[in-house]
Amino acid sequence: MAGLAALRAPTRRSALPATALVRSIGLSGLVRPASEHAAEAAGSAVERMLPVLPELRRLLPGGGMRRGTTVAVRHGGAPGGVSVLLTLLAAASAAGSWCAVIGLPDLGAVAAAESGIALDRFALVPHPGPEWPSVAAALLDGLDVVVAAAPGPVAASVAGRLAARARQRGSVLIPYGPWSGADVTLEPVAGSWLGLGQGHGRLARRELVIASHGRGAAARPRQVTVWLPVNSTHPVPIELATPRFDPLPEAVAG
Amino acid sequence: MSGRTLYVWCPDWPVVAAEIVDGVPAHAPVAVLAANRVVACSQAARGEGIRRGLRRRDAQSRCPHVIVVDHDPGRDARAFEPVVSAVEQLAPGVEVVRPGACALAARGPARYFGSEEAAAERIVEQVAQACAVEAQVGIADGVFAAGLAARTGQLVPVGDTAAFLADLDISRVDRPDLVDLLRRLGVDTLGQFAALPAADVLARFGLDAALAHRLAGGRDERPLAARQPPADLDVSQDFDDPLERIDTAAFAARHLAQRLHERLAGHGLACTRLGITAVTEHGEELHRTWRHDGLLSVAAIADRLRWQLDGWLSGTNSAGVRPSSGIRRLILVPDGMLAHAGLQLGLWGDVGVERDRAHRALARVQGMLGPEAVVTAVLGGGRDPDHQVTLVPWGDERVPTRSPGEPPWPGRLGAPAPATVPAEPLPAVVLDETGEPVGVTSRLLVTAAPAWLLAAPDTGAPARIVAWAGPWPVDERWWAPAEASRRVRFQVCLADGRAMLLTLAGGYWWMTARYD
Numbered sequence: 001m002a003g004l005a006a007l008r009a010p011t012r013r014s015a016l017p018a019t020a021l022v023r024s025i026g027l028s029g030l031v032r033p034a035s036e037h038a039a040e041a042a043g044s045a046v047e048r049m050l051p052v053l054p055e056l057r058r059l060l061p062g063g064g065m066r067r068g069t070t071v072a073v074r075h076g077g078a079p080g081g082v083s084v085l086l087t088l089l090a091a092a093s094a095a096g097s098w099c100a101v102i103g104l105p106d107l108g109a110v111a112a113a114e115s116g117i118a119l120d121r122f123a124l125v126p127h128p129g130p131e132w133p134s135v136a137a138a139l140l141d142g143l144d145v146v147v148a149a150a151p152g153p154v155a156a157s158v159a160g161r162l163a164a165r166a167r168q169r170g171s172v173l174i175p176y177g178p179w180s181g182a183d184v185t186l187e188p189v190a191g192s193w194l195g196l197g198q199g200h201g202r203l204a205r206r207e208l209v210i211a212s213h214g215r216g217a218a219a220r221p222r223q224v225t226v227w228l229p230v231n232s233t234h235p236v237p238i239e240l241a242t243p244r245f246d247p248l249p250e251a252v253a254g
Numbered sequence: 255m256s257g258r259t260l261y262v263w264c265p266d267w268p269v270v271a272a273e274i275v276d277g278v279p280a281h282a283p284v285a286v287l288a289a290n291r292v293v294a295c296s297q298a299a300r301g302e303g304i305r306r307g308l309r310r311r312d313a314q315s316r317c318p319h320v321i322v323v324d325h326d327p328g329r330d331a332r333a334f335e336p337v338v339s340a341v342e343q344l345a346p347g348v349e350v351v352r353p354g355a356c357a358l359a360a361r362g363p364a365r366y367f368g369s370e371e372a373a374a375e376r377i378v379e380q381v382a383q384a385c386a387v388e389a390q391v392g393i394a395d396g397v398f399a400a401g402l403a404a405r406t407g408q409l410v411p412v413g414d415t416a417a418f419l420a421d422l423d424i425s426r427v428d429r430p431d432l433v434d435l436l437r438r439l440g441v442d443t444l445g446q447f448a449a450l451p452a453a454d455v456l457a458r459f460g461l462d463a464a465l466a467h468r469l470a471g472g473r474d475e476r477p478l479a480a481r482q483p484p485a486d487l488d489v490s491q492d493f494d495d496p497l498e499r500i501d502t503a504a505f506a507a508r509h510l511a512q513r514l515h516e517r518l519a520g521h522g523l524a525c526t527r528l529g530i531t532a533v534t535e536h537g538e539e540l541h542r543t544w545r546h547d548g549l550l551s552v553a554a555i556a557d558r559l560r561w562q563l564d565g566w567l568s569g570t571n572s573a574g575v576r577p578s579s580g581i582r583r584l585i586l587v588p589d590g591m592l593a594h595a596g597l598q599l600g601l602w603g604d605v606g607v608e609r610d611r612a613h614r615a616l617a618r619v620q621g622m623l624g625p626e627a628v629v630t631a632v633l634g635g636g637r638d639p640d641h642q643v644t645l646v647p648w649g650d651e652r653v654p655t656r657s658p659g660e661p662p663w664p665g666r667l668g669a670p671a672p673a674t675v676p677a678e679p680l681p682a683v684v685l686d687e688t689g690e691p692v693g694v695t696s697r698l699l700v701t702a703a704p705a706w707l708l709a710a711p712d713t714g715a716p717a718r719i720v721a722w723a724g725p726w727p728v729d730e731r732w733w734a735p736a737e738a739s740r741r742v743r744f745q746v747c748l749a750d751g752r753a754m755l756l757t758l759a760g761g762y763w764w765m766t767a768r769y770d
Contacts, residue, residue: 075770078750078751079750079751079752079753079768079769079770080751080770081770082673082674082770083673083769083770086673096608098608098609098611098612100616105677106674106675106676106677107673107674107675108639108643108671108672108673108674108675108767109631109633109642109643109645110633110639110642110643110671110672110675111639111670111671111672111673112631112673113631113633114669114670114671119630119631119632119633120630120652121612122630122631123612123616123628123629123630123648124628124629124630124631124645125619125623125627125628125629126627126629126645127627128623128627129623131622131623134622135619135622135623138615138618138619138622139615139616139619141611141615141618142611142612142613142614142615142616142618143611143612143615143616144608190751191751192751193721193747193751193753193769196721196722196723196745196746196747196753197721197723198703198721198722199700199703199722199723199724200723201721201723202668202723202745203670203723203745203747203753203769204670205670206670206753206769228670229669229670232669232670
């Protein structure tokens with residue numbers, strides 16, 4: 001903290017942005033955004049951050065799903081939306097969080113279990129009907145992560161009410177589909193499968209490029225390439241295995 | 255030395271049980287057969303010359319109008335339960351020796367009713383009044399001697415047991431091989447057998463014979479294994495004003511749940527299954543059993559009772575039948591009992607506050623949408639991703655329809671599993687390069703390489719197939735025509751990066767799952 005106080009004065013005078021200065025001195029591990037201090041100041045003894053798989057940490061501000069935020073998963077452009085959703089839930093569920101999925105009757109439970117989700121803490125409401133916002137609100141009261149797939153367009157007032165409920169209860173709301181006002185939005189932008197040939201082989205591993213954008217700490221768009229399933233032993237070709245994003249200094253420090 | 259034992263014996267019990275349960279007339283010649291041999295017969299049948307051990311044909315030749323009944327040990331035991339209850343009303347600590355015979359310590363009833371004779375008379379009378387069953391009582395030292403005394407209805411005086419046994423035939427020890435051997439050695443009565451030196455009997459005939467030797471000498475030292483009468487845990491309530499509306503029913507449900515929980519807690523028990531029975535004004539009886547994966551708390555019992563009453567009163571239950579009148583009487587029958595010594599919270603929070611919060615929230619949604627609207631997936635065995643998943647309502651026992659271990663499910667698709675599995679497969683058309691439909695021969699050869707997927711579910715436009723693998727055949731349950739399924743599976747990768755699981759069955763292509 002002393003280092004931070006010492007840094008503050010020169011930062012104001014300098015023309016350099018604060019992050020560049022922090023990077024230049026190599027303090028990126030010590031300096032934290034103000035929002036984290038605010039969370040600590042709230043004095044909450046609960047773990048404020050739900051874990052995500054290491055591959056996804058760079059996409060989310062703070063390296064995890066902060067309780068009380070809305071992390072949307074959008075799909076439609078490239079295939080892989082459900083896989084992004086399951087990968088996002090995996091670490092939190094394995095770490096003991098209770099999750100629920102509303103309005104996804106076709107979700108493959110075998111794939112969920114393979115991605116690492118604990119099925120005994122994983123509730124499904126396949127057909128919530130027109131009352132899905134009340135169902136989501138009720139579940140946000142008691143569960144750590146609630147995935148809501150709305151049957152149609154969502155009014156901004158409904159979205160705002162659910163986000164406020166999540167903030168108040170310290171749960172994470174994950175809207176699946178178009179959503180206005182999410183803190184972070186994840187979206188698969190490209191993907192390809194490995195292992196399948198012309199009449200031989202089988203689907204073994206996939207490369208999925210996931211982009212994130214949002215507001216506040218997540219305002220800067222980011223993109224990572226993940227290989228799913230993450231624990232597969234299927235080999236990844238060398239020329240494909242190189243990361244397709246510009247390495248950031250934070251990633252080295254973290 | 256074992257104490258005085260009172261033995262209650264109901265003659266020809268399998269015949270009597272058949273009369274009680276199945277209405278077979280026991281006064282007519284009746285023979286109960288197991289494995290084609292007579293194991294019991296009525297008095298009338300004995301008069302016709304039927305004996306234990308006869309074959310069916312021999313029995314029918316001696317008495318052509320004999321009624322033949324199959325032996326059913328379960329029926330015997332069920333029918334005997336009221337007799338045991340009747341005896342238990344007079345004296346506690348009853349051991350059921352076998353269906354048709356029970357034993358109890360004679361000391362208590364004898365002192366209470368004044369003498370052993372009075373106690374025996376009272377018990378015979380009680381059994382006759384309560385169950386309309388004829389019983390005989392014998393009293394002696396030890397269960398073995400008392401059982402033999404009951405055959406003749408004797409009360410053997412204290413200390414005379416050995417003398418009483420001495421004159422009886424050796425076959426009473428009920429060990430046919432040993433009896434056969436002893437007879438050839440010239441030992442014909444229990445007294446002669448008991449007179450042999452115990453050490454020699456053990457050395458020559460073995461442990462079981464040594465035990466029989468002690469019994470023959472009247473030294474029956476086994477204490478009675480008295481049964482614990484099962485506690486009556488059912489809770490019921492009658493309503494003067496029949497329940498017609500769900501709000502009044504919910505109020506009653508809460509109260510009944512509280513009573514059931516208190517009664518169970520009083521016995522140190524908790525239940526994992528709950529039977530709910532409702533009787534309406536017109537005498538209709540509705541019943542449903544609820545299962546639960548943990549212990550049923552007061553709130554869980556009340557929730558289930560409320561859901562059930564809601565279903566019955568609003569007619570939205572699975573049967574779709576609405577009772578014709580209000581509910582008069584509610585009965586809660588707890589089942590699947592466990593000893594419950596109090597809830598131990600998990601040290602690291604696996605069972606605790608978070609679990610309770612989550613269960614409360616999910617129970618609230620179940621209250622909003624109905625208990626079947628919130629489900630949880632249980633993985634079982636199966637060859638296709640949709641077969642491996644069983645969806646059970648939240649809170650029910652997590653039991654898969656097919657067990658995951660047995661059988662080993664050869665032909666199962668490996669990981670990774672598809673992330674999107676539609677409940678109903680979507681129709682598809684697969685064409686080759688020339689536009690001809692692709693098929694699979696009976697020798698599992700693909701007629702041509704798949705090149706186009708027509709009517710692809712998302713776009714509706716033909717999509718180029720860039721990679722494919724298959725066919726992987728499955729021929730399931732061919733022995734059950736209704737469930738039989740013969741199909742081949744393909745994995746295909748489309749030009750836009752989508753991957754799918756296609757199934758070809760009966761000449762039609764289906765999109766079974768998407769690797770979304």
